[in-house]
Amino acid sequence: xxxxxxxxxxxxxxxxxxxxxxxxxxxxxxxxxxxxxxxxxxxxxxxxxxxxxxxxxxxxxxxxxxxxxxxxxxxxxxxxxxxxxxxxxxxxxxxxxxxxxxxxxxxxxxxxxxxxxxxxxxxxxxxxxxxxxxxxxxxxxxxxxxxxxxxxxxxxxxxxxxxxxxxxxxxxxxxxxxxxxxxxxxxxxxxxxxxxxxxxxxxxxxxxxxxxxxxxxxxxxxxxxxxxxxxxxxxxxxxxxxxxxxxxxxxxxxxxxxxx
Amino acid sequence: xxxxxxxxxxxxxxxxxxxxxxxxxxxxxxxxxxxxxxxxxxxxxxxxxxxxxxxxxxxxxxxxxxxxxxxxxxxxxxxxxxxxxxxxxxxxxxxxxxxxxxxxxxxxxxxxxxxxxxxxxxxxxxxxxxxxxxxxxxxxxxxxxxxxxxxxxxxxxxxxxxxxxxxxxxxxxxxxxxxxxxxxxxxxxxxxxxxxxxxxxxxxxxxxxxxxxxxxxxxxxxxxxxxxxxxxxxxxxxxxxxxxxxxxxxxxxxxxxxxxxxxxxxxxxxxxxxxxxxxxxxxxxxxxxxxxxxxxxxxxxxxxxxxxxxxxxxxxxxxxxxxxxxxxxxxxxxxxxxxxxxxxxxxxxxxxxxxxxxxxxxxxxxxxxxxxxxxxxxxxxxxxxxxxxxxxxxxxxxxxxxxxxxxxxxxxxxxxxxxxxxxxxxxxxxxxxxxxxxxxxxxxxxxxxxxxxxxxxxxxxxxxxxxxxxxxxxxxxxxxxxxxxxxxxxxxxxxxxxxxxxxxxxxxxxxxxxxxxxxxxxxxxxxxxxxxxxxxxxxxxxxxxxxxxxxxxxxxxxxxxxxxxxxxxxx
Numbered sequence: 001x002x003x004x005x006x007x008x009x010x011x012x013x014x015x016x017x018x019x020x021x022x023x024x025x026x027x028x029x030x031x032x033x034x035x036x037x038x039x040x041x042x043x044x045x046x047x048x049x050x051x052x053x054x055x056x057x058x059x060x061x062x063x064x065x066x067x068x069x070x071x072x073x074x075x076x077x078x079x080x081x082x083x084x085x086x087x088x089x090x091x092x093x094x095x096x097x098x099x100x101x102x103x104x105x106x107x108x109x110x111x112x113x114x115x116x117x118x119x120x121x122x123x124x125x126x127x128x129x130x131x132x133x134x135x136x137x138x139x140x141x142x143x144x145x146x147x148x149x150x151x152x153x154x155x156x157x158x159x160x161x162x163x164x165x166x167x168x169x170x171x172x173x174x175x176x177x178x179x180x181x182x183x184x185x186x187x188x189x190x191x192x193x194x195x196x197x198x199x200x201x202x203x204x205x206x207x208x209x210x211x212x213x214x215x216x217x218x219x220x221x222x223x224x225x226x227x228x229x230x231x232x233x234x235x236x237x238x239x240x241x242x243x244x245x246x247x248x249x250x251x252x253x254x255x256x257x258x259x260x
Numbered sequence: 261x262x263x264x265x266x267x268x269x270x271x272x273x274x275x276x277x278x279x280x281x282x283x284x285x286x287x288x289x290x291x292x293x294x295x296x297x298x299x300x301x302x303x304x305x306x307x308x309x310x311x312x313x314x315x316x317x318x319x320x321x322x323x324x325x326x327x328x329x330x331x332x333x334x335x336x337x338x339x340x341x342x343x344x345x346x347x348x349x350x351x352x353x354x355x356x357x358x359x360x361x362x363x364x365x366x367x368x369x370x371x372x373x374x375x376x377x378x379x380x381x382x383x384x385x386x387x388x389x390x391x392x393x394x395x396x397x398x399x400x401x402x403x404x405x406x407x408x409x410x411x412x413x414x415x416x417x418x419x420x421x422x423x424x425x426x427x428x429x430x431x432x433x434x435x436x437x438x439x440x441x442x443x444x445x446x447x448x449x450x451x452x453x454x455x456x457x458x459x460x461x462x463x464x465x466x467x468x469x470x471x472x473x474x475x476x477x478x479x480x481x482x483x484x485x486x487x488x489x490x491x492x493x494x495x496x497x498x499x500x501x502x503x504x505x506x507x508x509x510x511x512x513x514x515x516x517x518x519x520x521x522x523x524x525x526x527x528x529x530x531x532x533x534x535x536x537x538x539x540x541x542x543x544x545x546x547x548x549x550x551x552x553x554x555x556x557x558x559x560x561x562x563x564x565x566x567x568x569x570x571x572x573x574x575x576x577x578x579x580x581x582x583x584x585x586x587x588x589x590x591x592x593x594x595x596x597x598x599x600x601x602x603x604x605x606x607x608x609x610x611x612x613x614x615x616x617x618x619x620x621x622x623x624x625x626x627x628x629x630x631x632x633x634x635x636x637x638x639x640x641x642x643x644x645x646x647x648x649x650x651x652x653x654x655x656x657x658x659x660x661x662x663x664x665x666x667x668x669x670x671x672x673x674x675x676x677x678x679x680x681x682x683x684x685x686x687x688x689x690x691x692x693x694x695x696x697x698x699x700x701x702x703x704x705x706x707x708x709x710x711x712x713x714x715x716x717x718x719x720x721x722x723x724x725x726x727x728x729x730x731x732x733x734x735x736x737x738x739x740x741x742x743x744x745x746x747x748x749x750x751x752x753x754x755x756x757x758x759x760x761x762x763x764x765x766x767x768x769x770x771x772x773x774x775x776x777x778x779x780x781x782x783x784x785x786x787x788x789x790x791x792x793x794x795x796x797x798x799x800x801x802x803x804x805x806x807x808x809x810x811x812x813x814x815x816x817x818x819x820x821x822x823x824x825x826x827x828x829x830x831x
Contacts, residue, residue, distance in 0.1 A: 085668065
């Protein structure tokens with residue numbers, strides 16, 4: 001569903017992303033982890049068509065993002081890290097706009113269903129400028145899921161959500177993947193990645209430091225019961241001074257292959 | 261960055277007054293500006309070059325004008341006084357313009373600036389932080405009027421062969437003068453923060469600004485300058501003497517005029533230190549009061565309002581349905597129309613436009629000209645003026661439409677709509693008001709002036725063509741040079757892209773005027789000739805349409821190309 005091949009993004013002489021390859025298959029939730037500045041958001045923005053890659057290729061549901069951007073974007077729902085929504089629209093108007101933009105049949109009924117699911121139905125005719133951060137985040141999810149896209153890309157999903165909403169969003173992403181869709185998310189919340197993701201991809205300094213299932217990563221880290229946080233810290237420390245021996249094979253390719 | 265600037269003191273120095281050891285916040289801003297320049301020097305060079313060109317043109321124009329007035333036999337004796345009053349009137353209008361823009365700027369800089377919480381959390385006196393914010397408010401609202409005034413003063417100095425000491429004195433006088441409306445307007449904005457209804461301060465400030473702007477326009481209209489044309493030479497001389505004897509001594513523009521004229525003569529007027537002192541006190545008081553008001557929590561009017569609305573599922577409005585059939589671009593148009601109706605910084609532009617159109621029509625109607633030939637001559641001038649007027653309106657209505665996406669641009673960039681679709685939607689959104697204005701003014705001036713049929717059709721055609729070209733120029737260049745960080749529509753054109761738009765729009769209007777000179781001239785020679793039916797008339801019409809389409813298509817293609825490659829607003 002998402003195929004990223006040797007993605008490079010440079011700003012002047014500086015590489016934000018340097019040769020990243022990544023695959024997210026239908027039915028999978030993949031968590032993209034990494035310290036600040038690792039290149040996660042840049043990768044996500046290249047996948048969603050917000051940034052033009054310097055080199056490499058991104059395909060969404062088989063559509064090349066540069067050659068067939070409209071088809072690729074039509075297959076994609078996106079939740080950015082900062083949920084900026086037009087403040088002078090109501091939630092209902094925003095979802096109607098998204099439904100028309102994405103040609104969603106029966107958009108009004110689906111919009112109401114999502115508003116009800118997120119507990120926003122009672123305030124659906126209020127201007128978004130009156131919403132709290134959490135309400136905006138929920139509305140952004142509703143907008144991303146309105147067209148039931150085969151691919152969902154989520155940048156920092158839990159920021160600003162209360163515990164109830166956070167659980168709801170977690171369940172929602174899992175459910176979306178279980179219905180045969182692909183979900184790619186970035187997060188700093190290790191517990192979210194650990195409990196939700198089928199596979200984890202760790203980025204550092206613009207490259208992939210390691211990838212695999214939790215048990216793959218634990219095995220690579222020398223076995224035992226190490227949590228994702230310990231593994232993450234070790235990986236990002238080690239890869240700062242060179243590739244970790246057990247992450248070397250996975251370094252530039254995170255397609256579900258097993259690390260050495 | 262922080263350790264380099266030394267703004268955060270070492271632990272041992274925390275107890276000491278940090279303000280004395282910390283470098284200036286202005287230096288910090290200067291450094292940020294230097295980094296921005298290094299990142300995109302071309303952009304600043306283009307903007308600076310255009311600005312320099314405009315300044316040079318203004319200075320040359322003023323210099324020639326002053327020399328002409330000085331040499332004009334009728335007013336030679338009172339030329340100096342008349343010029344001084346003209347300069348004072350000019351800066352008075354700009355003082356009002358500063359007061360107009362400072363209301364909304366002050367709320368953004370003194371209350372909602374993103375860096376304010378950070379700066380106030382630093383070990384710096386709040387008064388010092390707000391001094392920086394007051395300076396930003398000054399630059400945000402008075403920099404452009406000051407940049408307009410300085411070339412005028414240079415032109416005046418060159419024409420009068422002023423000594424070198426004139427230039428710094430004159431510059432200081434106007435810079436100090438513009439500080440006064442900034443202080444008064446910003447204090448009014450602070451008051452609005454306190455008294456405006458919850459969540460409605462921006463609307464209240466915008467409404468006050470619009471009333472001020474419309475009042476200024478109508479006030480200038482009330483003077484009825486067309487009466488001058490009806491005066492005999494003797495009456496005109498009496499008028500000029502009366503104008504020259506007007507005195508503004510007790511007002512800041514009068515002090516500025518006094519300082520400038522004394523400097524022209526090689527002296528130093530006591531009005532200059534007086535003006536500087538008053539400006540300094542006003543700005544310092546503003547900084548203190550703003551700091552106090554911020555910390556006292558005068559923010560009630562900034563909080564979002566919560567007005568309980570009908571919770572039922574409301575169907576799409578009747579006017580949305582035909583647009584919705586246009587697919588994704590139609591959805592963008594519907595969204596933009598809703599935002600236009602709800603955002604006071606957008607719909608207020610339409611009010612200013614209406615005020616301008618009203619003044620234009622009343623002015624045209626009040627002109628009394630005898631004889632068809634003279635009416636046609638005046639109609640020809642109006643056809644030329646129409647293009648320039650629409651160019652000026654387009655900078656407020658068409659140029660900002662892409663930038664008004666703001667941070668919400670990610671919706672369009674990540675959605676299944678191409679750049680062409682976005683630009684088509686923006687064009688469709690901006691064209692109706694401009695087309696209505698162009699056609700309306702074209703028809704109205706032809707009717708009010710009762711011009712010949714040839715000119716009447718030229719007037720309507722000019723209005724329609726100029727509306728199309730100006731909209732496309734605005735949308736195209738607005739997409740090529742977007743400002744997604746602008747807090748309101750009026751801020752968007754204050755950029756190199758806005759300058760480029762104005763230059764090209766004026767070039768277009770000038771070209772259209774030249775092309776329409778043929779039917780105008782033919783009409784003046786013989787009003788009965790069927791100009792548009794002749795081969796030359798048809799070629800002229802084709803050229804005018806071609807000129808318009810070339811500008812429109814070129815601007816939209818350039819905007820499409822730049823917007824597709826741009827990553828502005830993504831981060």
